[in-house]
Amino acid sequence: MAQQERAVRTRRAVLEAAATVFADYGYTAATVADILKTAGVTKGALYFHFDSKEALARGVLEVQADQRLPEQEIKLQEMVDIAMSVAHRLRLDPVLRAGARLSADPTGRKHYGSAWPLWVDALTEIVTRAHERGETLSHVVPREVAELVVSAFNGVQLYAQLETDLEDVEYRVSVLLQHLLPSIASPAVLMRLDVAADRGERLIREAAALVPTSV
């Protein structure tokens, strides 16, 4: 294994460990010692990549939107796909759970920021393109819709996390989209959108089948 590849793997292992600890304990209660123990790497290796707890939190936030999803003929489907695949992956991936918890922590985010602008920018771009193609109703303001979807999604996932331990998070996000989209998409587009609760799972399965993994 090349040295660079090993460094990438170590960095990823540290990020996942940091995410697990942040997701479970929150930023304030988490310690670098906890993260070190969870990661199973040397102190030197960890500090080579991240020189503080703050840098670890920033690192976790930076990789929130890294999952690539297939392009869709209907741009608004891509917005749905981001929401549904994140909903699906929340249960599986501590990085996303940590991203949600860190972003909503009023004390911690003064130090490391938030993942929300990342999501808002990604969705604004998609809704803008959807708008240009005539997929949306004419009154739609792309950034307003993006902020609405990001903030409402976050409320729904938090509710699912705290009330049902994420068991029904995909169903709840699907219900949210079913209620929001009729006032965003034009009727002809609306009826062709797939917002089923298992949409995220199907997308991730397809993506995994296509991309050869190196591990």
Added chain:
Amino acid sequence: MAQQERAVRTRRAVLEAAATVFADYGYTAATVADILKTAGVTKGALYFHFDSKEALARGVLEVQADQRLPEQEIKLQEMVDIAMSVAHRLRLDPVLRAGARLSADPTGRKHYGSAWPLWVDALTEIVTRAHERGETLSHVVPREVAELVVSAFNGVQLYAQLETDLEDVEYRVSVLLQHLLPSIASPAVLMRLDVAADRGERLIREAAALVPTSV
């Protein structure tokens, strides 16, 4: 001033102080000493009403839905009114800000619970009555709508709290309701609903003009 009235006032002062401290620092970082200092009451007075930090948090959560609002001819307007008046009062009332923060705290809520069931029950009752009167579209499931509105509202207010210091929270909640209601209300009801951003402010002003306050 009768002894009982004094006790009620002291209790309220302690609750408001607790809310201010919880809203600013969160449950874990808050101390009873901070609350005591903010309340300006004796230690004995505080402990007469609340025997622990946990009891203070529970006390704050219990009074979340205490604001009485006028009945409306259209029941769905009452759901809108709760959302818009809470949005308006979030900036003014630390009790509501504390309620939101305490309810979303995964560590703390293991000790004191959450205000969400209170809101979900209140909205479920309203939507059930709206449904019986034919105000809603036929597919509407009252509890599902109530949970959706509570969770999405919470995401929107959290976003406004952390991104814009609540400056535009009423506008954002109004946008949320404008997007959700077309898939909840029947068209004839929809066009009679008032979801303007200043709805909450008007309601609270009217309520204040009607009810004589004792202080």
